[in-house]
Amino acid sequence: MNKLVIVGGGPAGLAAAAQARRCGVEDITVIERDKCLGGILNQCVHSGFGLHMFKQELTGPEYAARLEKEAEGIKCLTSTTVLSVKPDKSVECVSEKGLFTLRADAVILACGCRERPRGAIGIPGARCAGVYTAGTAQKLININGVMPGKKFFILGSGDIGLIMARRAILQGGEVCAVAELMPFSSGLKRNIAQCLDDFGIPLLLSHTVTDIKESGGRLSGVTVSRVDEKLRPVPGSERFYECDTLLLSVGLIPETELLRGAGAQLDPVTQGARVDERMMTSVDGLFCVGNMLHVHDLADNACKEAEECARFAAEYLAGESAGGELAAVECTGGVRYAVPQFLRRGARGALSLKLRVASEVKNVYISAQADGEEVYSLFRRVAAPGEMEYLTLPEEKAARLRAARKIVITLRAKQ
Amino acid sequence: MKEFVCIRCPLGCALTAEEKDGEVIVTGNSCPRGREYAVAEMTDPVRTFSVSVRVKGGERGAVALRVSVPVNKKFIAPIAEQARHTVLTAPVRAGDTVIKNAASSGADLIAVASVARE
Ligand SMILES: Cc1cc2nc3c(=O)[nH]c(=O)nc-3n(C[C@H](O)[C@H](O)[C@H](O)COP(=O)(O)OP(=O)(O)OC[C@H]3O[C@@H](n4cnc5c(N)ncnc54)[C@H](O)[C@@H]3O)c2cc1C
Numbered sequence: 313m314n315k316l317v318i319v320g321g322g323p324a325g326l327a328a329a330a331q332a333r334r335c336g337v338e339d340i341t342v343i344e345r346d347k348c349l350g351g352i353l354n355q356c357v358h359s360g361f362g363l364h365m366f367k368q369e370l371t372g373p374e375y376a377a378r379l380e381k382e383a384e385g386i387k388c389l390t391s392t393t394v395l396s397v398k399p400d401k402s403v404e405c406v407s408e409k410g411l412f413t414l415r416a417d418a419v420i421l422a423c424g425c426r427e428r429p430r431g432a433i434g435i436p437g438a439r440c441a442g443v444y445t446a447g448t449a450q451k452l453i454n455i456n457g458v459m460p461g462k463k464f465f466i467l468g469s470g471d472i473g474l475i476m477a478r479r480a481i482l483q484g485g486e487v488c489a490v491a492e493l494m495p496f497s498s499g500l501k502r503n504i505a506q507c508l509d510d511f512g513i514p515l516l517l518s519h520t521v522t523d524i525k526e527s528g529g530r531l532s533g534v535t536v537s538r539v540d541e542k543l544r545p546v547p548g549s550e551r552f553y554e555c556d557t558l559l560l561s562v563g564l565i566p567e568t569e570l571l572r573g574a575g576a577q578l579d580p581v582t583q584g585a586r587v588d589e590r591m592m593t594s595v596d597g598l599f600c601v602g603n604m605l606h607v608h609d610l611a612d613n614a615c616k617e618a619e620e621c622a623r624f625a626a627e628y629l630a631g632e633s634a635g636g637e638l639a640a641v642e643c644t645g646g647v648r649y650a651v652p653q654f655l656r657r658g659a660r661g662a663l664s665l666k667l668r669v670a671s672e673v674k675n676v677y678i679s680a681q682a683d684g685e686e687v688y689s690l691f692r693r694v695a696a697p698g699e700m701e702y703l704t705l706p707e708e709k710a711a712r713l714r715a716a717r718k719i720v721i722t723l724r725a726k727q
Numbered sequence: 728m729k730e731f732v733c734i735r736c737p738l739g740c741a742l743t744a745e746e747k748d749g750e751v752i753v754t755g756n757s758c759p760r761g762r763e764y765a766v767a768e769m770t771d772p773v774r775t776f777s778v779s780v781r782v783k784g785g786e787r788g789a790v791a792l793r794v795s796v797p798v799n800k801k802f803i804a805p806i807a808e809q810a811r812h813t814v815l816t817a818p819v820r821a822g823d824t825v826i827k828n829a830a831s832s833g834a835d836l837i838a839v840a841s842v843a844r845e
């Protein structure tokens with residue numbers, strides 16, 4: 313009895329599969345709803361992937377090809393969608409052949425994330441053609457060879473929005489500007505320099521779209537306003553931009569349907585699963601990794617997490633114990649979230665925590681505290697919400713944290 | 728004098744660079760990598776990027792091509808222009824050199840993925 317099913321054939325799923333095999337799991341099946349493996353990487357044709365894993369700067373599809381090679385020989389069912397996973401680890405699938413159920417002893421969910429649509433942010437104005445999420449536009453241009461418009465306005469300055477600004481220009485379009493609600497961009501500095509500044513595209517910080525105009529059913533322009541400290545539009549600051557396409561890059565949220573269906577607990581902050589040190593959800597034998605657990609900036613990090621998880625899944629399948637009762641990790645003082653959300657009292661070995669800060673901060677220690685006492689800290693000259701931080705505690709420090717009644721991750725200013 | 732934000736680390740120092748008697752003077756950097764970046768931006772600002780080109784008769788309508796080596800940013804527009812006038816015919820194989828010496832930049836354009844015939 314050691315059958316592992318991995319749902320999702322993106323970078324996290326493929327990395328988990330290859331690592332599970334290395335750890336001795338023999339019966340592995342990867343299920344992918346798309347025709348091909350690789351997940352979101354197939355449409356990310358810019359370079360910037362794999363600097364850590366392969367020590368080389370690759371484009372998304374090239375990176376996916378490397379991962380597929382590492383997972384070569386593992387059973388992958390493509391064009392197959394998982395409809396549900398039950399707490400008994402039966403996996404209900406549908407493909408051209410119809411419905412079928414796989415029985416697994418452990419399941420790793422690696423279904424990635426989805427983009428926040430217009431509805432989720434509530435832009436008023438006309439309901440018309442010409443509004444796309446940035447990822448949808450990326451797929452249209454890079455996979456289908458279709459330009460969704462001629463003159464673009466982009467709302468949201470996360471990396472996808474920035475990358476799509478450059479893509480639109482390179483494919484012969486125009487970009488009016490990129491508006492960002494917050495006073496800072498969550499995108500990488502490199503992307504601001506090379507995707508906006510190189511092409512003279514303005515970045516309007518503390519601005520948002522407050523109205524959409526249409527003509528003949530197609531978007532014909534957007535009104536953009538400055539916002540105050542409370543993020544409310546400032547009357548009188550409106551400016552109209554004529555354009556035919558609005559791209560939304562307003563955030564990613566983990567895919568949660570299968571988690572909900574299985575009855576797994578969710579984290580209100582990450583909006584993904586709540587997991588223990590092994591990336592196991594509240595459902596025994598059901599693991600979750602990659603963008604489905606929390607949104608990653610780098611595919612390399614999603615893969616690293618997946619490899620760690622695969623090792624734990626292999627241990628679980630080999631019958632090793634979970635490591636005792638759960639202890640919750642509390643985040644305060646400027647730490648937005650940390651994963652895993654729970655430690656195991658009896659777990660051994662080093663501990664790796666991934667976290668994000670709530671706003672940009674300078675000269676801080678990220679501090680892990682056991683019953684009010686700091687057991688480990690990491691200095692950062694600057695930490696920003698857009699860059700995930702890693703706190704890796706060596707075994708003896710991790711043990712102190714695991715034994716504490718109150719486990720806190722917080723920020724401490726440098727004196 | 729030119730001003731830019733250093734992209735070599737998340738600190739993002741505000742750099743200024745000025746050319747004086749053939750030498751680039753950099754201020755605002757907190758470490759040598761910032762100086763290196765500013766000098767490169769002043770003398771030979773290179774970029775790595777991809778363009779999407781249309782594919783006829785394939786299982787999908789487009790494939791991306793990447794530059795084989797980083798090129799000076801002045802070549803971005805002419806390379807993009809040349810790519811927009813290029814239509815490939817399936818099959819395309821990942822790693823194929825599709826355009827040699829694109830826009831006389833010295834870089835070739837390489838297919839990053841395969842597209843089979845429909
Ligand atoms: C536009 C964009 C640009 C990016 N740029 C970079 C970059 O420059 N460098 C970098 O390192 N990272 C970048 N990233 C981040 C990186 O791509 C992600 O971190 C990584 O792809 C996450 O991997 P994943 O496997 O968790 O998710 P995904 O890649 O989304 O894979 C999830 C897979 O699960 C499948 N799936 C979902 N539900 C089901 C189901 N019910 N049944 C079967 N299959 C299912 C999906 O079809 C998909 O193939 C970028 C991301 C985006 C969106």
Ligand code: SF4
Pocket residue numbers: 733734735736737738739740755756757758759760761762
């Ligand atoms: S100058 Fe040095 S410290 Fe400042 S942003 Fe550049 S690399 Fe970072």
